Amino acid sequence: MNTQTKIIAIDDDPTGSQTVHSCLLLTRWDVATLLEALQDASPLFFVLSNTRGMDASSAAAVTREICVNLREALAQAAQQGTHIQPVVVSRSDSTLRGHYPVETDVIAEELGPFDAHFLVPAFFEGGRITRDATHYLLVDGEAVPVHETEFANDSVFGFSTAFLPDYVAEKTGGNIPASAVERFSLADVRGDIGGRLQALHGNACGVVDAEQQADLDSFARQVLAAAQTGKRFLFRSAASLLTAFAGLPPQPVAAADMAQFVRNGKAGVVLMGSHVGKSTLQLQYLLEHSDVLPIHIDLDRLVADEEELFSAIQGQLQAASRKNRGVVLYTSRGEKQFATKAERLAFGDRVAAFLVRLTQNLPEDIGFLISKGGITSNDTLSKGLALRTARVLGQIRAGCSVVRCPADHARFPNLPVVIFPGNVGGDEALAEAYSILTKG
Incomplete structure (x- = not known):
């Protein structure tokens, strides 16, 4: 059977394609449309769930519907002779606004089990970097912790800290304590993390530093290598990680x-x-x-x-x-x-x-x-x-x-x-x- 890897981004608004080209955006997620995208030549596609504009209950229901239909589309592709290994990305905002952990929890229930899920909010084109597990917005060249920006005061998705382990603890209501969050530093992602990736299990939570695209390229390369050995990972990320996963050439039209x-x-x-x-x-x-x-x-x-x-x-x-x-x-x-x-x-x-x-x-x-x-x-x-x-x-x-x-x-x-x-x-x-x- 032919085996392929496909990056599938469930995107809570339609801006996650902002670093790629030539791929499909789906505004519907019936099985036939998902199967069409799975069979498309591009290495990735986006399902536009629009859940950032919904309440948490509606976001969970829509995410579940997408996952159930995706599971069926993957099964149909296999019946037709193509086994697709999905790399599932819950694409969300680079300033940490969105339904976390609601969406990743639903994805894990429907498409899991996963060995780990990673928060990777860096988005270099928008001036968002992560250093020492703290997420920053570059403002006039100065790195400002994102909780000190207007985005942290969002009336629906507000938060009090840019230190990602504490952010995870806050958003999960303490179900994932900060001390349990695996931190992947700049030195880590620029080095060899293969052993650490292999050791992850039970949907552990990891947060990933990145200051430049090469950092995520290195992280993605090692993650995909681990996936080839059977490790299963889920990602909550901004757009730059998708660039790393897709590995696309320059866009056809400048x-x-x-x-x-x-x-x-x-x-x-x-x-x-x-x-x-x-x-x-x-x-x-x-x-x-x-x-x-x-x-x-x-x-x-x-x-x-x-x-x-x-x-x-x-x-x-x-x-x-x-x-x-x-x-x-x-x-x-x-x-x-x-x-x-x-x-x-x-x-x-x-x-x-x-x-x-x-x-x-x-x-x-x-x-x-x-x-x-x-x-x-x-x-x-x-x-x-x-x-x-x-x-x-x-x-x-x-x-x-x-x-x-x-x-x-x-x-x-x-x-x-x-x-x-x-x-x-x-x-x-x-x-x-x-x-x-x-x-x-």
């Missing part, structure tokens, strides 16, 4: 040449749902350094009279289209405060549904679409554009994937779509991507 995918020289649309401070600074820079037309999605007006707001925005979009002028649709800045997490998530769902409706009704002849924010981008792909799968063309800038609608898409054939995470890039990053697509 970032600077992505304008070749813009349709008919037409102006594009930027859709900005992300409200983190980094996104707001990027919005301001874009407005100051381009002729893009700003259209405010006023969330107070959304609550007061959704239909009136929708109609007004539609009028502005159509007027801009007639003049072939680019627009940026952006939600009110800042994070609204709510009494409970449930109310916060419910309001997020309402805003997301409105953004989907706007996407579905964009002018049909737009040249490109930039979707800013993880949850926004997932909804753009799966609901706004109703894509079952999409293939990643590559990155337009570090951490920002470009995908394209299929040629037979009912409304937007061959439309290039940039998936731009909320927490990636300097102030100029969004304007740079916009400029690349408009220079043609």
Whole structure:
């Protein structure tokens, strides 16, 4: 029987492909779609679960459904003569926000048992490194512990420490004490960890240091070698580990040449749902350094009279289209405060549904679409554009994937779509991507 290794990333928002190219993103996870991805030529694929936008119970249910269907798809592939050895990655945020350990626990229940699961949050393109088991965000060249950044104050996924063993203890409610967490230092991953990997058992928890891609390349190489001997590992990681696992050549189309995918020289649309401070600074820079037309999605007006707001925005979009002028649709800045997490998530769902409706009704002849924010981008792909799968063309800038609608898409054939995470890039990053697509 033919045996293959396939890297399968269950991605809690659609930005995990931000370091790779030529692979499939799945917005659905029925057995037939998963089997199609397992048989695809690319060494990896992503299942976009979008669970970061859900409560913990819903996240667990969706993750379980994906795992059950994946198990069946793997069985069908084996029946057809191909034994696939999966390397399962629970891809999540490089600033430690997400449903940990909920998702890794469900994956272990359905696809385990695993000898260990590793937390590998380093994401070099976004300036996230891990040193001495502490996770840092590089800000103007200075390494700031991530618990001292705005991301640690997230109303749903907040945390108090960037020291990963303590983070694990906090998030597991003490079920995994900090003292039980295996630490893989920079010296470890740059050396020989084969013996330590072989000794792991019982779904032990490990945290992994990395300051540069070569660190994860070394770690991944040794992990895959151990897997070949029968060791089974699960990973909770940001995107850079996937680069190491996939080992892809340079992307076929350079970032600077992505304008070749813009349709008919037409102006594009930027859709900005992300409200983190980094996104707001990027919005301001874009407005100051381009002729893009700003259209405010006023969330107070959304609550007061959704239909009136929708109609007004539609009028502005159509007027801009007639003049072939680019627009940026952006939600009110800042994070609204709510009494409970449930109310916060419910309001997020309402805003997301409105953004989907706007996407579905964009002018049909737009040249490109930039979707800013993880949850926004997932909804753009799966609901706004109703894509079952999409293939990643590559990155337009570090951490920002470009995908394209299929040629037979009912409304937007061959439309290039940039998936731009909320927490990636300097102030100029969004304007740079916009400029690349408009220079043609």
